[in-house]
Amino acid sequence: MSAPARDAARKGEGAALIWTALACLAQDPGGLGGMVIRARTGPARDALLSALPRLPLPIRKIHPTISDDQLFGGINISATLAASQVIENDGLFSHPRIILATMAERIPTDLAAKLAQHLDAAIGSALILLDEGAEPDERAPKALTDRLAFHVDLDGLRIADMTVPAGTPPPVPAGTDVKIPYKSPEILVSLAARFGIDSLRAPLLALSCARAHAAMNGRTKVTDDDLTTAATLVYPSRATRIPEDAAEDLPAPLQDQSVPDDAGNDGTTGEAIPAEMMVEAVKALLPPGLLDGLVPAGTGRRSGGSGAGQKRKGNRRGRPLPSRSGRLDGRARIDLVATLRAAAPWQPLRRRTQPDAPGLLIRSSDIRLRRFEETSDRLLIFTVDASGSAAVSRLGEAKGAVELLLGEAYARRDHVALIAFRGEEADLLLPPTRSLVQTKRRLAALPGGGGTPLAAGLKAAAELSLLSRSKGLTPTVVLMTDGRANIALDGTPDRQRAAQDSETLATALRLQSVPGLMIDMSNRPQPALKSLAATLGAPYLPLPRADAARVSAAVTGALSEA
Amino acid sequence: MTAPFPFSAIVGQTDMKRAMVLTAIDPGIGGVLVFGDRGTGKSTAVRALAALLPPIEQVEGCPVNSARVEDCPDWAEIGSKQVVSRPTPVIDLPLGATEDRVVGALDIERALTRGEKAFEPGLLARANRGYLYIDEVNLLEDHIVDLLLDVAQSGENVVEREGLSIRHPARFVLVGSGNPEEGELRPQLLDRFGLSVEVRSPTDIGQRIEVIRRRDSYENTRDAFLTRWQAEDAKTRDRILAARQALTEVRTPKTILRDCAELCVALGSDGLRGELTLLRTARALAAWEGRKTVTRKHLRSVAPMALSHRLRRDPLDEAGSGTRVTRTVESVLG
Numbered sequence: 094m095s096a097p098a099r100d101a102a103r104k105g106e107g108a109a110l111i112w113t114a115l116a117c118l119a120q121d122p123g124g125l126g127g128m129v130i131r132a133r134t135g136p137a138r139d140a141l142l143s144a145l146p147r148l149p150l151p152i153r154k155i156h157p158t159i160s161d162d163q164l165f166g167g168i169n170i171s172a173t174l175a176a177s178q179v180i181e182n183d184g185l186f187s188h189p190r191i192i193l194a195t196m197a198e199r200i201p202t203d204l205a206a207k208l209a210q211h212l213d214a215a216i217g218s219a220l221i222l223l224d225e226g227a228e229p230d231e232r233a234p235k236a237l238t239d240r241l242a243f244h245v246d247l248d249g250l251r252i253a254d255m256t257v258p259a260g261t262p263p264p265v266p267a268g269t270d271v272k273i274p275y276k277s278p279e280i281l282v283s284l285a286a287r288f289g290i291d292s293l294r295a296p297l298l299a300l301s302c303a304r305a306h307a308a309m310n311g312r313t314k315v316t317d318d319d320l321t322t323a324a325t326l327v328y329p330s331r332a333t334r335i336p337e338d339a340a341e342d343l344p345a346p347l348q349d350q351s352v353p354d355d356a357g358n359d360g361t362t363g364e365a366i367p368a369e370m371m372v373e374a375v376k377a378l379l380p381p382g383l384l385d386g387l388v389p390a391g392t393g394r395r396s397g398g399s400g401a402g403q404k405r406k407g408n409r410r411g412r413p414l415p416s417r418s419g420r421l422d423g424r425a426r427i428d429l430v431a432t433l434r435a436a437a438p439w440q441p442l443r444r445r446t447q448p449d450a451p452g453l454l455i456r457s458s459d460i461r462l463r464r465f466e467e468t469s470d471r472l473l474i475f476t477v478d479a480s481g482s483a484a485v486s487r488l489g490e491a492k493g494a495v496e497l498l499l500g501e502a503y504a505r506r507d508h509v510a511l512i513a514f515r516g517e518e519a520d521l522l523l524p525p526t527r528s529l530v531q532t533k534r535r536l537a538a539l540p541g542g543g544g545t546p547l548a549a550g551l552k553a554a555a556e557l558s559l560l561s562r563s564k565g566l567t568p569t570v571v572l573m574t575d576g577r578a579n580i581a582l583d584g585t586p587d588r589q590r591a592a593q594d595s596e597t598l599a600t601a602l603r604l605q606s607v608p609g610l611m612i613d614m615s616n617r618p619q620p621a622l623k624s625l626a627a628t629l630g631a632p633y634l635p636l637p638r639a640d641a642a643r644v645s646a647a648v649t650g651a652l653s654e655a
Numbered sequence: 656m657t658a659p660f661p662f663s664a665i666v667g668q669t670d671m672k673r674a675m676v677l678t679a680i681d682p683g684i685g686g687v688l689v690f691g692d693r694g695t696g697k698s699t700a701v702r703a704l705a706a707l708l709p710p711i712e713q714v715e716g717c718p719v720n721s722a723r724v725e726d727c728p729d730w731a732e733i734g735s736k737q738v739v740s741r742p743t744p745v746i747d748l749p750l751g752a753t754e755d756r757v758v759g760a761l762d763i764e765r766a767l768t769r770g771e772k773a774f775e776p777g778l779l780a781r782a783n784r785g786y787l788y789i790d791e792v793n794l795l796e797d798h799i800v801d802l803l804l805d806v807a808q809s810g811e812n813v814v815e816r817e818g819l820s821i822r823h824p825a826r827f828v829l830v831g832s833g834n835p836e837e838g839e840l841r842p843q844l845l846d847r848f849g850l851s852v853e854v855r856s857p858t859d860i861g862q863r864i865e866v867i868r869r870r871d872s873y874e875n876t877r878d879a880f881l882t883r884w885q886a887e888d889a890k891t892r893d894r895i896l897a898a899r900q901a902l903t904e905v906r907t908p909k910t911i912l913r914d915c916a917e918l919c920v921a922l923g924s925d926g927l928r929g930e931l932t933l934l935r936t937a938r939a940l941a942a943w944e945g946r947k948t949v950t951r952k953h954l955r956s957v958a959p960m961a962l963s964h965r966l967r968r969d970p971l972d973e974a975g976s977g978t979r980v981t982r983t984v985e986s987v988l989g
Contacts, residue, residue: 124874161753165749202791202794203750203794206750206790206794207750210747210750210790213698236693239694273871278864278868278871279864281867282860282863282864282867283860286860291692291856292692292693292856293694293695293696293856293857293866294693294694295694296867297870297871300867301874304875426755
């Protein structure tokens with residue numbers, strides 16, 4: 094077979110699997126959770142979406158900024174006022190539905206948690222996430238994708254590949270009881286272990302999938318064929334490693350295959366499938382690039398109530414703004430006085446139409462909501478590499494950039510702090526301040542030379558950002574280095590340990606969800622620094638010839654996106 | 656509302672189950688914080704606990720679950736004097752909950768439709784004498800966290816807004832769960848939880864298979880499965896009740912008090928809450944095991960869950976603070 098033909102065959106197979114997944118989902122929407130569809134808008138995705146009405150539940154589309162009263166239901170204010178008795182709206186969560194979430198890669202953490210709780214409530218809803226992320230790390234929240242059985246990537250599939258294969262059986266009415274052979278859970282769990290899948294949801298979902306697959310093919314007992322299909326549908330997207338041929342690649346605790354079992358322990362009882370065949374089947378579908386480092390997991394970057402130092406229209410705290418008319422959606426609080434003021438002029442007119450209504454006559458258009466505006470101050474923590482390797486000229490450029498930024502920070506009322514690391518440790522040269530004069534003086538006196546204790550610099554930045562956050566500032570770490578870390582955290586010269594320590598601390602910083610920016614000041618871009626930036630969850634800017642103006646422009650650009 | 660997964664049927668996770676049982680014996684220990692990876696059954700365990708707890712006696716229709724008629728708040732306008740028995744309330748605090756939903760607020764419906772000023776009690780009222788469960792506690796909005804801290808501290812909810820001025824009791828056990836990868840929890844809130852446990856997916860294949868088997872029979876043959884575990888759950892419940900009775904008689908030798916103090920000094924945990932929790936938890940454990948005296952063995956087994964979240968954070972400590980506690984316990988208690 095020629096290469097293109099083989100390619101086409103693989104695509105056809107992939108598409109066939111997608112349809113199988115959809116059929117399983119139609120069989121048991123609640124048990125399988127749903128599907129993640131990763132694709133940009135296009136004909137292939139449209140073909141798949143046009144098939145969604147086959148699912149046995151009504152479909153509701155939601156967007157990432159959906160409000161709580163749409164999800165949970167609430168009082169319908171206008172109807173309540175008109176009828177003078179309480180009339181409730183049904184929320185999205187009150188009945189089982191297929192929830193179709195567009196732009197799933199932008200779902201904020203709190204909405205993700207609400208959706209996850211709804212799925213866990215097991216009233217039979219399923220969730221379809223349309224993940225339109227362009228970058229590898231733009232992904233739908235893990236808390237949700239972990240709960241959904243199928244992950245489909247339409248990358249490279251054309252409309253021609255998406256023909257519905259003949260012979261896909263229609264869903265069977267629920268209630269058909271499918272038996273699970275005693276060995277099945279064992280087979281699925283061991284297989285998951287060999288692919289390094291840690292979450293126990295994966296084998297559970299695979300088992301439900303096998304059940305659904307058996308039911309729609311009219312069987313009353315799960316067969317090896319069902320198990321293989323289930324594993325190939327559920328496992329590939331979750332695998333974290335490629336198994337070797339034999340079972341000895343299991344981690345030590347998983348080696349213990351002695352399951353209390355009345356049958357023999359040779360694994361070749363009447364039911365057992367040659368596990369290798371299943372492994373091969375799943376292996377064939379592993380996403381490419383599994384081994385060039387797993388996709389960095391999106392962290393809770395968008396979590397927390399900090400607004401990156403920008404203005405936020407809130408309805409809780411801050412400077413009061415004039416009240417606005419609006420809908421009571423449970424988030425905003427009503428401004429009673431303003432509401433009454435708005436309703437007052439209309440009373441005589443309304444009284445004419447409703448002469449016997451008690452009390453004030455209020456319409457929903459009179460409702461006024463409180464609004465506040467709060468800003469949190471931003472703190473830029475410059476963490477500058479002042480080692481010998483970051484040549485003295487570079488240090489000059491870095492200083493220039495910091496000075497330029499200081500001017501801007503002054504205009505934007507940001508705070509600035511400066512940490513320099515050289516020799517064996519990091520120094521906080523300048524605690525958070527808005528004083529231009531002081532900062533310039535300290536900068537000018539910044540010496541250079543010695544080793545590169547990158548880890549120590551990161552640690553100082555992490556501590557300072559924690560401290561400043563507790564004071565209500567919004568920290569952002571700007572790291573300028575050439576990345577040749579050679580001093581470990583305890584001050585001993587050791588390249589390998591220094592790199593490890595930096596990784597550890599970068600992870601710690603990311604977990605605190607401190608936004609950052611990595612500026613590479615070496616002569617050639619360093620791949621090691623790029624991976625460190627990924628660990629840090631920060632944009633990476635190689636500036637081989639950093640001049641102050643460009644650094645400043647880059648930082649400003651990166652910050653305005655934050 | 657489907658019947659939750661039976662508590663006794665949860666495979667492994669001994670730490671988590673033990674912590675929950677101990678707070679059920681002595682609610683004064685404070686809450687439980689469960690941190691761990693996805694899909695380890697955190698929420699399952701909390702929901703299961705609700706079914707396990709002994710029922711409480713309360714005045715019928717009282718919004719704050721008062722035990723006696725004279726304790727009912729006057730704004731509630733209770734008509735009935737009946738005392739009914741009902742399951743211990745386990746109230747969910749959803750992430751999107753607004754301040755009004757949590758503390759209670761002016762009853763907008765009644766204000767708009769009937770022109771009356773009335774108080775609509777919130778989640779804190781419903782959680783009184785029970786449990787308040789916060790899933791994904793580390794993603795909770797800061798101002799809600801502040802509110803909770805304040806109420807958990809004083810045992811009373813004070814509402815002063817929109818012309819209302821109301822206070823009602825709100826004593827509850829906080830149970831929080833979360834995934835540390837999604838975000839950190841503020842130290843002030845950490846310290847409010849009595850116990851903290853970390854859960855991981857079981858690594859033993861046999862255990863994992865057992866989890867799948869049980870979960871599958873729960874999903875598909877629910878009634879039979881629940882019946883099978885009912886007796887186990889009842890046994891645990893009776894044991895909790897017996898331990899509650901025995902708790903007052905558990906003696907604490909002076910040497911144990913000394914050990915508690917020495918442990919906390921060696922660990923450098925902030926404040927005195929650590930010692931108090933450690934002592935209470937050890938006593939609850941002694942009562943659970945049917946002993947009359949607290950011994951070093953009890954201290955040893957509860958020290959990690961009572962103290963590990965009260966240490967100063969060390970970002971470089973990969974092993975986590977639980978290991979640090981165990982090491983210190985070994986060096987102090989020998």
